[in-house]
Amino acid sequence: MPSTYSAVSYGQSLSPADLAQIRAALTNHGCTIASERxxxxxxxxxxxxxxxxxxxxGGDANRLVLLRQALSEVGPLEASTAVVPDxxxxxxxxxxxxxVDSTLIQQEVIELLASHAGTEAEVAKVTEAAMRGELDFAQSLHHRVAxxxxxxxxxxxxxxxKIKLSIGAERLIAQAKAAGHVVAAVSGGFAQILAPLAQQLGLDYALANELEIRDGRLTGKVAGTVVDRAAKAEHLRKWSAEAGIAAEATVAIGDGANDLDMMEAxxxxxxxxxxxxxxxAxxxxxxxxxxxxxxxxxxxVAT
Structure with a gap:
């Protein structure tokens, strides 16, 4: 059965001129608009x-890529258009x-922790490089945690x-849950921070790295296997399957290179x-x- 799509435009404002440009981009790429709201x-x-x-x-696989590229060049800087599978x-x-870090919440937790150790500048520099994909995530995490x-x-x-949720995070989770959907968080950060947050927000699943603690102090090590980009994708598949939700009905949201595998999945x-x-990507x-x-x-849609 052929796939169908909808174009979703969003921004701080959408003027009639913006919408006209979006319609033109869609029709110029062979789309017909069945409805609009x-x-x-x-x-x-x-x-x-x-x-x-x-x-x-057939051979039309590139049409979606080309359409998304064209739509990325339409409208004001604060507006975007996504092509979403029906x-x-x-x-x-x-x-x-x-x-979690810089997505569900506004901060990078490891930088907040590093401020107590006097290593915030060093850690922030490594974090930025890791999120750009310039460093191996596990290696960079061990370096920062040390x-x-x-x-x-x-x-x-x-x-x-001190954690501040991103604007709209509570609304996203509450409305998704109220409508019967499943919401999860997976983090290259730390379980000691995510666990109480997950309970507060009512998340269905949550996973993060465990900071090793001995005699009431951080050892500078991570206990167990690092939650890296591969682990994030693995848990998307595992948790959605457990919830009985097909891959075609999954959404992954992130900000850094460590999120790319789950976004692709x-x-x-x-x-x-x-x-x-x-x-x-x-x-x-x-x-x-x-x-x-x-x-x-x-x-x-909220219930």
Missing amino acids: RETHPGFAAAIFELGWLAMN SLLRAPRKFIIMD TLAGLPESVLAEVGA AALGVAFNAKPAVRA ADAQINLPNLDVALVLAGI
């Missing part, structure tokens, strides 16, 4: 174009998995109290205020400070 959300507006174009038939939009249950050796366990609670990979290499971009744009991308 507008939505208004806290902090952003959206327009959904249901396409009559049947994609991915298999996701129309799925009765969906699975959303997201990164700088935390000797810190008292109490700093974890202090850092946890998902039906829709979403770059959230991401590094350039991640934006280039993503199916969709959210370049606004509103994480709950993902509700529109996934076709989730």
Whole structure:
């Protein structure tokens, strides 16, 4: 059966001129617009174009890539248009998995911890390089965690109290859960921070690295296997299967190179205020400070 798609445009504002450009880009690439509707959300507006174009038939695999490229060049800088498979939009249950640091939350936890050790500048530099994909993630994590050796366990609670959720994060999770969908978080950060946050938000699944602690102090080591990009993709597949949700109904959201594998494994990979290499590889971009744009991308309507 042929695949169908919808184009979802979103931004702080969408003018009639912006929408006209989007329609032109769609029709210039052979799409017909079966229907169109507008939505208004806290902090952003959206327009959904249901396409009559049947994609991915025969040798037409490049058409989707070319259409996405054309749409990326349309409209104001703060607006984006994603081409979303209807298999996701129309799925009765969906699975959303997201990164934590700089995605679910606004900060990088390891940098907050490093500020207590006096190594924040060094750690921030390594983190940036790792998120750009310039360093092996596991190796960079061990290097950064080593700088935390000797810190008292109490700093974890202090850092946890400073966590700020990304704008729209609570709305995304609450509305997705209320509509019967499954929400997960997977992090190259630390379980000691994610676990209470996951409980507070009501996440269905959560996974992060475990900081080793002995005699009330951080040892500067990670206990067990590092949660890297491969592990993130693996748990997307594992958890969605456990929830009985097909791969065609999955969404992965992240900002760094460590998220690329799970974004590729998902039906829709979403770059959230991401590094350039991640934006280039993503199916969709959210370049606004509103994480709950993902509700529109996934076709989730609040109950």
